[in-house]
Amino acid sequence: MEASGGVNNNKKVCVTGAGGFVASWLVKLLLSKGYFVHGTVREPGSPKYEHLLKLEKASENLTLFKADILDYESVYSAIVGCSAVFHVASPVPSTVVPNPEVEVIEPAVKGTANVLEACLKANVERVVFVSSAAAVAINPNLPKDKAIDESCWSDKDYCKNTQNWYCYAKTEAEEQAFNFAKRTGLNVVTICPTLVLGPILQSTTNSSSLALIKILKEGHDSLENKLRWIVDVRDVVNAILLAYENHKADGRYICTSHTINTRDLVERLKSIYPNYKYPTNYIEMDDYKMLSSEKLQSLGWKFRPLEETLIDSVESYKEAGLLQSA
Numbered sequence: 001m002e003a004s005g006g007v008n009n010n011k012k013v014c015v016t017g018a019g020g021f022v023a024s025w026l027v028k029l030l031l032s033k034g035y036f037v038h039g040t041v042r043e044p045g046s047p048k049y050e051h052l053l054k055l056e057k058a059s060e061n062l063t064l065f066k067a068d069i070l071d072y073e074s075v076y077s078a079i080v081g082c083s084a085v086f087h088v089a090s091p092v093p094s095t096v097v098p099n100p101e102v103e104v105i106e107p108a109v110k111g112t113a114n115v116l117e118a119c120l121k122a123n124v125e126r127v128v129f130v131s132s133a134a135a136v137a138i139n140p141n142l143p144k145d146k147a148i149d150e151s152c153w154s155d156k157d158y159c160k161n162t163q164n165w166y167c168y169a170k171t172e173a174e175e176q177a178f179n180f181a182k183r184t185g186l187n188v189v190t191i192c193p194t195l196v197l198g199p200i201l202q203s204t205t206n207s208s209s210l211a212l213i214k215i216l217k218e219g220h221d222s223l224e225n226k227l228r229w230i231v232d233v234r235d236v237v238n239a240i241l242l243a244y245e246n247h248k249a250d251g252r253y254i255c256t257s258h259t260i261n262t263r264d265l266v267e268r269l270k271s272i273y274p275n276y277k278y279p280t281n282y283i284e285m286d287d288y289k290m291l292s293s294e295k296l297q298s299l300g301w302k303f304r305p306l307e308e309t310l311i312d313s314v315e316s317y318k319e320a321g322l323l324q325s326a
């Protein structure tokens with residue numbers, strides 16, 4: 001479902017990390033709804049943001065600000081005057097990084113703290129922080145026989161011990177965001193998406209799209225046959241806007257649509273695109289968690305069929321030159 005709320009009185013809102021996969025779709029949605037958008041980017045002028053400038057209404061209603069979320073003053077300059085802030089920026093590494101403290105944890109945790117501090121000072125009405133299912137479900141003690149909901153949190157010690165720094169960072173950042181909200185009265189709502197797929201607007205690739213591209217392109221000999229929870233990027237940004245526009249929105253929202261194991265995902269892809277080099281061997285994994293987006297659905301959120309997400313993803317990778325036709 002499209003987020004409702006055509007009446008926004010041309011409000012000014014800020015999107016951090018505007019050039020990323022999810023944020024680009026959010027900027028597009030906000031512009032289409034008549035919002036004035038302040039987008040933060042680290043390297044203005046870089047060709048990696050050209051897609052933003054081509055969005056409908058961008059020339060009138062989009063302003064890009066140079067800001068690193070680790071630099072408070074630059075963040076404040078982009079946020080001041082905005083009614084809402086959508087905090088999307090965060091490193092999402094696709095490989096093991098040599099220095100996780102600097103490359104992953106600090107930008108996620110300190111970066112979020114800077115954004116929230118700036119929002120408080122600028123009297124922002126509501127902050128929607130894009131957290132992750134990585135902050136919800138990475139916990140060996142969660143029940144396997146009932147759905148995981150918003151009361152569940154990833155286990156930070158477990159994340160640390162397994163060197164899952166991204167999950168650690170997202171969990172710490174979201175926890176601190178709610179602590180800050182409690183302490184200061186800042187209105188914070190979080191959206192926790194699972195694996196986000198769907199068409200890319202940007203010309204560069206991002207971690208989650210890369211996961212699908214690799215399945216199609218690299219001819220993995222074998223793959224872990226584990227559960228994947230997939231949500232379309234266009235449905236994620238509808239959820240993010242809904243979390244801002246719906247006054248009833250409160251707390252955190254798991255954002256997921258389709259649960260499918262790797263083998264079935266490959267079979268679905270094969271039925272649509274039979275000629276890519278797909279894996280033939282699977283390593284079976286014991287992973288039966290169920291995640292529920294019931295809370296988000298009760299706000300009116302709807303999602304599209306998996307088929308549509310897969311087709312639109314693959315076609316966009318081909319168009320961007322990231323994947324050959326087969």
Ligand SMILES: NC(=O)c1ccc[n+]([C@@H]2O[C@H](COP(=O)([O-])OP(=O)(O)OC[C@H]3O[C@@H](n4cnc5c(N)ncnc54)[C@H](OP(=O)(O)O)[C@@H]3O)[C@@H](O)[C@H]2O)c1
Pocket residue numbers: 016017018019020021022023041042043067068069070087088089090091092107111130131132133134170192193194195196197205206207208209
């Ligand atoms: N994709 C998924 O499957 C998924 C699932 C759950 C949650 N999420 C969350 O969704 C958000 C967006 O993810 P994505 O997939 O769209 O990733 P992405 O395409 O890699 O975008 C990440 C963005 O973060 C920005 N960024 C990183 N470090 C920054 C810093 N120090 N200062 C300012 N900006 C910084 C990058 O900005 P530059 O352009 O300047 O490099 C980039 O625009 C993240 O918070 C992620 O945790 C994603």
